[in-house]
Amino acid sequence: MKVCTKNSRNLEDYLYLTGWIFLLTGSIGIYLYLHIVIPNLQGYTCVVHRLFGFYCPGCGGTRAVSALLAGHPLLATWYHPLVPYTVVIFGGFMLTQTLARLHIGGIKGWKFHEWHLYTAVAIMIGNFILKNILLLGFHISL
């Protein structure tokens, strides 16, 4: 029998509300970034890549978001695996929590685990190391 403590229930509630804040502000930010900032920054490139010749931890993020919005999840994973990972984990959490709160289909909302965030950090560091090894060692660019 799984024990549902008050703390765990409150944690999921707080994370659900925080998730909606992140979702709304993030959606507005991504929309403004893709439709207003990027078209007005013609020729803008990553300063780290331009100056030092290697990829920064964020290189490929914009292309990953664009590829994901265009319906190419594998391409988005190649560009930056943190983007589809975030969509799966965060989207799954928000979707199942919403369905659970609306009592639709008897679905139980996903619980938060600390490995969700530690995996995200590992993906970010691993992607940074792997892409630079591919670029500097094998001349394989994004």
Next chain:
Amino acid sequence: MDGQNFENENNVTLDTTATEVSSAAEPVQETAQETPVAEQPANNYQDYTTNVQPQAAAATPVQPENKDTNVLAIVSLVLGILSIVLGCCTGWIGALFGIGGIICAVFANKQGKSGLAKGGLICSIIGIVLGILITVLAVVFSMAMVGYGFESMY
């Protein structure tokens, strides 16, 4: 006295039937004697399970997930990751996320230290340093490269 004989005869007949019944009942008694022996392992099994089940039932509530997880610690690590990613691409925007991550990590540490808050603090500091560095480099780079074209990465 006929009655007594009758009773004796009845007794004899009853005795014979009793011996027959007893002789016929011996295997039953043997099986009846064997059954307690055969039931002992079941009793031992029941005793074993009765000894184990309360321990298992007492062990499960000890592991409530998310008991010590703080929401601010989670938010600090999320903002720290975003500050690193955005700090490299956008500079000062990532630094803003890093400042938010540090604030959340400080408040999370006041409520109780956790690994998530420590990771959020480290990532936020890295994001702020990267954001400031990239912003300065971008200003210097853009001033130095006026008149030259930039290769688009997008």
